[in-house]
Amino acid sequence: MKKVTYLLPILFLLTGCWDQTMLNQTKLITAGGFDYTKDDKVIGTAAVPQAVAVEAGQSKVADLIFSSTGFTARQTRLRLDRKVTERLEASKNQVVVFGEKAAKKDIYHLLDVFYRDPKSALNAKLAVSKGRAADVISTKFEETKTSTGVGEYLRDSIISAEESATVPKENIQTICPLMFDPGQDFALPYLEPMGDKIKTVKVGGVALFNGHKMVGTIKEPLSVVYTMMTGESSTVFMSTTKKISNKKNQNVLNYATIKVQKNKRHFSVKVSPTGEISAQIKLKTKVVVTEYPPDKLSSPTEIEKLEKALSKRLSKDAQEVINRLQKMNSDPYGVGRKMIAFHYPTWKKLDWAKEYPKTKFTASIDVNIVDSGIIE
Amino acid sequence: MTFFKKPKKLKQIIASVQKEDKTETYNEVGESQIEQKQTIEDIVAQIKEPFASTEDLITQWIELPSDDSRVALLYIESIIDRKLIQDQILNPLFELSNEIGMDSLRKMGKLDLTKHTDMTMAQSLLLQSHTLVFTEDTACFYSVSTPVDTKRDITEPDNETILRGAHDGFIENLSINLALIRKRLKTPKLKVKYYRVGKETHTTIAVVYVDNIANPDYVNEVENRIKSIEADGIYAPGNLEESIEDRPFSFFPQMVSTERPDRVAANLMEGRIALVYDTSPTAHIMPVNFFTFYQSVDDYNNRWIIGSFFRLIRLFSFFIAIGLPAVYIATVSFHFEVIPFGLILLIKSSLEDIPYPPLFEAMLMELTIELIREASIRLPTRIGSTIAIVGGLVIGDAVVKAGLVSNLMIIIVAVTAIAAYIVPSNEMSAAVRILRFPFMIAAATMGFVGIVFGFMILLFHLCRLYTFGAPYFAPIAPLSLKDLKDSIIRAPFWVMNRRPQDLDAQKRSLDNQVRKWEKKS
Structure with missing residues (x-):
């Protein structure tokens, strides 16, 4: 007992490290951006909200944007820290934006710092911005004037795009294994800042990657077809508007809007005895017609006609997506992964990066209308 | 003598x-x-x-x-x-x-x-x-x-009011108190043994139990302990409680003290022993377990689903009362990454200008609450309401406006205070209120790890605690799944057909032949 009375205070007082980090003595980063200067230095930009307590219980958040340069991402962060009072913390980071040029170089070099810090926010969204990331983060967007800061604004914009299936759902954690997978790539949201007077950001589509590098974009609305083919069975509002005829004199009558209820993907990769590789994605889609200006959807023949037109149109789009992916040499659907899994000897002999664009890759979408809205 | x-x-x-x-x-x-x-x-x-x-x-x-x-x-x-x-x-x-x-x-x-x-x-x-x-x-x-009749009326005890059920309570007269118990248990097996303790005070204590239910080992243990008392005076039930309880250094009360005869009667039928005092309206029930303190007469008068819900709320309040300020301190000073993003700026802005660490802030407010509580007990009701205004409004509001304590801290302290008073037993409520201070210190030094350590030590202690030979943390450790039906929840009456295992009653089975009637469809 006597020993314990001596040991207890020693245990508490003499252990050197104390990992206390006080919330009110830190500065939180809510959005981070990376660019490169012309001489290959990293420019790090961070949005740090300053909570200004206006009155008891009511506070206003004002974003302060800091940026600094350094040779690596970590160095820029350390230099940023020196520019602000208190300690910078990235544990509540909401979004990491790469400038298009930086993304085309290599994103892993910049992301490395996130994977090594146990406190970093792995669920932060990633995005590639048209132009410089610093510009996106430092823009005074219209919505940030009234609601919360830029980090939340960008994150919510991306989440809303994910819900409408414009972009696939990805974050820092989910892309990590894909970055190192030789058989599969990924795509990130592509942000386009818009407007002169009323400034907004638009999620304009997806930025495709090959390994660590960005290789191109697929813009909305084609990016919805891209997302459908990733195997995502449905999102909150997986929707797209397609032109299905040219015959009507009023342009608006040529279009139909569908909302996907459920996708079922059939994805196969085959190697013929002669060594020819062919991949095929077949998508069976149950859709709800949410808009069809010509109407008359009560008749089964009309529905069948529309189904056929949509299938034809969507299949064409799907093939277009595939062709573009092959041209960019980006493999987000994981044809290579299937090769590794099922045809390893063949795959081992190949230089996949060269072989993939030449692969016979086809896609088709079969539309089945299950509902046509509340009008009978 | x-x-x-x-x-x-x-x-x-x-x-x-x-x-x-x-x-x-x-x-x-x-x-x-x-x-x-x-x-x-x-x-x-x-x-x-x-x-x-x-x-x-x-x-x-x-x-x-x-x-x-x-x-x-x-x-x-x-x-x-x-x-x-x-x-x-x-x-x-x-x-x-x-x-x-x-x-x-x-x-x-x-x-x-x-x-x-x-x-x-x-x-x-x-x-x-x-x-x-x-x-x-x-x-x-x-x-x-020829005793002079100085009895006061039998009234409902102020500190144990219930909504439904009997509203009589013990008074400062032993024979009346025993009469109130006998009125409820009209059986010859109800045994009363008188003891007189205190060389000068001659305080009369009645040991009450039901002969064929209560375990004789426990009865002997209680009696031996009372017999062994050699003191000049036993002035209050508290003196006796301290003289015979197992672990005087524990925070936890080891016998239920109550002023309700119905509560005593129900516990006697479970196989417990009661001490009833002359000159004091408090009776003690032993041996008890932790969950006895969370039972209220109201549970049994409510429908069983509602009773169970309240029972769960009370047990939940135990964790809030002990842990909430600690969790708050640990969160804002160690692990704020667990706070959802939508909340963090709100919390941060309310904390931003607080000039001292969260532990100090929490201690300050907790002690203030205890001050208000202590003051309001002593004061007559009319001045008591003044204290409520001064304490509640002035301190609560002004302290935030002055920037001494954050808004959130006030909320945490208020919720904690309410949670502590949910316990039907006053002693357990006091134990819980004391316990939160070590937890707060543990949280301020080691964060969540400290809280985990705190709960571990608490669990060790509860598992090791025995009262009069019966395990204190009973239906949990040693685990007895069947007994959980009247500790964690309040099972319907017809299901309760066995007495709690920890009391080792002579007659374990309870004759509950109810609901045997035919249902007319």
Whole structure:
């Protein structure tokens, strides 16, 4: 007992490290951006909200944007820290934006710092911005004037795009294994800042990657077809508007809007005895017609006609997506992964990066209308 | 005072007051016999000697008209009822004593007198509101119980109010208290044993249990502990509680104290033992487990689903009351990454200008709450409301406006305070309130790890704690799934057909043959 009375205070007082980090003595980063200067230095930009307590219980958040340069991402962060009072913390980071040029170089070099810090926010969204990331983060967007800061604004914009299936759902954690997978790539949201007077950001589509590098974009609305083919069975509002005829004199009558209820993907990769590789994605889609200006959807023949037109149109789009992916040499659907899994000897002999664009890759979408809205 | 060293005789003494033939048996054991040839004056003087300068000891000399013999009445004026003396002694005496002697009167039942031959009894009888009657026959004396009626009304105890159910409560009178229990348990198996403790205070304690249910081991244990007490005074039930509880250094109360006879009766039927006190409305129930403190009479009067819900709320409140300030401190000073993004800026902005660490902030507010609580207990109700305004509004609001404490802290402290008072038992509530301070310190030094350590130590302690040989953390450790039905939840009446295992009752099964009727469809 006597020993314990001596040991207890020693245990508490003499252990050197104390990992206390006080919330009110830190500065939180809510959005981070990376660019490169012309001489290959990293420019790090961070949005740090300053909570200004206006009155008891009511506070206003004002974003302060800091940026600094350094040779690596970590160095820029350390230099940023020196520019602000208190300690910078990235544990509540909401979004990491790469400038298009930086993304085309290599994103892993910049992301490395996130994977090594146990406190970093792995669920932060990633995005590639048209132009410089610093510009996106430092823009005074219209919505940030009234609601919360830029980090939340960008994150919510991306989440809303994910819900409408414009972009696939990805974050820092989910892309990590894909970055190192030789058989599969990924795509990130592509942000386009818009407007002169009323400034907004638009999620304009997806930025495709090959390994660590960005290789191109697929813009909305084609990016919805891209997302459908990733195997995502449905999102909150997986929707797209397609032109299905040219015959009507009023342009608006040529279009139909569908909302996907459920996708079922059939994805196969085959190697013929002669060594020819062919991949095929077949998508069976149950859709709800949410808009069809010509109407008359009560008749089964009309529905069948529309189904056929949509299938034809969507299949064409799907093939277009595939062709573009092959041209960019980006493999987000994981044809290579299937090769590794099922045809390893063949795959081992190949230089996949060269072989993939030449692969016979086809896609088709079969539309089945299950509902046509509340009008009978 | 020899009988204090031989407590077994106590029972006989008490019995002798009520049953006259026992007096004779006691006589043989008695040590100092009254010497013959003493006059009545000698005897009275001898009895009065220990009370030397007490002025409320009255001696009243009466000359009997019949044979000129004298009778002396001795009583302590302050604790007797003169009307009773008149009715029970003087009137019959004057009416009849000229014809026959005192002894024959007594035997005829005209006089409600008890005959004693042991003079050592005289003193204790006097102190128990008896009036002593001395006659010329100096070999013996008579006593009659003439207690003054100072009972207050039977009211509902203020600190244990319930919504539905009986609204009577114990008072400061042992026989009334026992009557309230007997009224509920009309069985010959309900045993009452009197003990008198305190060399000077002679506090009467009744050990109450149901004979064929309560485990005799526990009964013996309780009785042995009470017998072993040698103290000048046992003034309050708290003194006795501390004298016989197992672990006086534990934060946790080891017996339930209650002022509700229905609660006592229900626990007796489960196989527990109750101590009922004279001069105190509090009764103690033992052996108990942790969950006994979370049971309320209301649970059983509510529908069982609702009762179970309240029971769960109470157990949940235990964790809030102990852990919430600690979790808050740990979160804002160690692990704020667990706070959702939508909240973090809100919390951060309310914390931003607080000049001291969260631990200090929490301590300050917790102590303030305790101050307000302590003040409002002592004050009369009219001033009490002033305290509520000063404490609640002024401190709560002004402290935030002055920037001394964050908004969030006020909320945390308020929720914690409410959670602590949800416990139906006042002692457990106090234990919980004390416990949160070590948890707060642990959280401020080691964050969540500290809280985990705290709960581990708490669990060790609870598992090791035994009361009168029964495990304290009972249905959980040792685990008895069947007993969880009346500890975590309140199962319906017809399901409760076994008594709790930890009490090791003689009769484990409960006859609950209810709902046997045919349902008419």
